[in-house]
Amino acid sequence: MEAELCFWGVRGSLPVGQSQIAAHTSCVELALSPDTSIFFDAGTGIHQAMKKRTLKKLILCLSHFHWDHIQGFPFLEGLYQGEMEIEVISGFRDTFERLSVLFDERFFPVPAEFLKDRIKFKFLETGQKYSVSDSLSLQLAPLNHPGTSYAFRVEGGMSSFVYATDSDYDPVTIEADKLLRQAEYVVMDSQFLVGDSISKAHYGHSSFKRTLDVAAHSRIRNCILFHFDPNYSDEEIFLMEAQAADYLRSVYGAEGPQIILAKEGLKLKVPL
Ligand SMILES: [Zn+2]
Numbered sequence: 001m002e003a004e005l006c007f008w009g010v011r012g013s014l015p016v017g018q019s020q021i022a023a024h025t026s027c028v029e030l031a032l033s034p035d036t037s038i039f040f041d042a043g044t045g046i047h048q049a050m051k052k053r054t055l056k057k058l059i060l061c062l063s064h065f066h067w068d069h070i071q072g073f074p075f076l077e078g079l080y081q082g083e084m085e086i087e088v089i090s091g092f093r094d095t096f097e098r099l100s101v102l103f104d105e106r107f108f109p110v111p112a113e114f115l116k117d118r119i120k121f122k123f124l125e126t127g128q129k130y131s132v133s134d135s136l137s138l139q140l141a142p143l144n145h146p147g148t149s150y151a152f153r154v155e156g157g158m159s160s161f162v163y164a165t166d167s168d169y170d171p172v173t174i175e176a177d178k179l180l181r182q183a184e185y186v187v188m189d190s191q192f193l194v195g196d197s198i199s200k201a202h203y204g205h206s207s208f209k210r211t212l213d214v215a216a217h218s219r220i221r222n223c224i225l226f227h228f229d230p231n232y233s234d235e236e237i238f239l240m241e242a243q244a245a246d247y248l249r250s251v252y253g254a255e256g257p258q259i260i261l262a263k264e265g266l267k268l269k270v271p272l
């Protein structure tokens, strides 16, 4: 099959109003058919993604619960009607409790209780395979990030897609190393230009250089740079893309991965 990968939110930490390419926080869609999609994270981008649109089934994989990955969830169109089937998958056992915080009456007018009937919650153990369809499986692995973030791999008969953001890839966990290996398309944390990765070393994110080293080591085909620091202008993000291309050419030559800069509105065909 051929899925379509759509980028709805590619910014890290905070939405940024003036950006043409990275205004919204994390949300990536893997459209399996016109009425079924897997979404990765529910940052503010998910509101754009589902505006005036409905699906038969929406599978939402939540990497972790930092605000930038769940901020858009209460504003997901279709959440308050029953027509669209919604399944939330995560590596945390207490997903409902974590999401409930968003619906605390002090912060939001709708109480969380309705989620119990409305949503099917699925907890996945690391390494456990979950069948999305006859031909597609899903699994996850922990990443090095404060409070842990989980990477997801969708495996089809032809190739694979991995969503692996919010990580300082130094180190890559043993389980994530397996998950990343030889994947065709991988969305990766590329929060920093090199200078900032030194001053913000304890933030739990990576510089594009570290990301490219991991992508090359794991023999990833297409490395998608994602989750940009909210302080960066579009010019600085394009500078990162240029520096990444230079670094890859000088260190890995033709052996390295292809670089793709995540931009809102970008769509890619992914054979699965
Ligand atoms: Zn984040």
Ligand SMILES: [Zn+2]
Pocket: 064, 066, 145, 149, 166
């Ligand atoms: Zn995070």
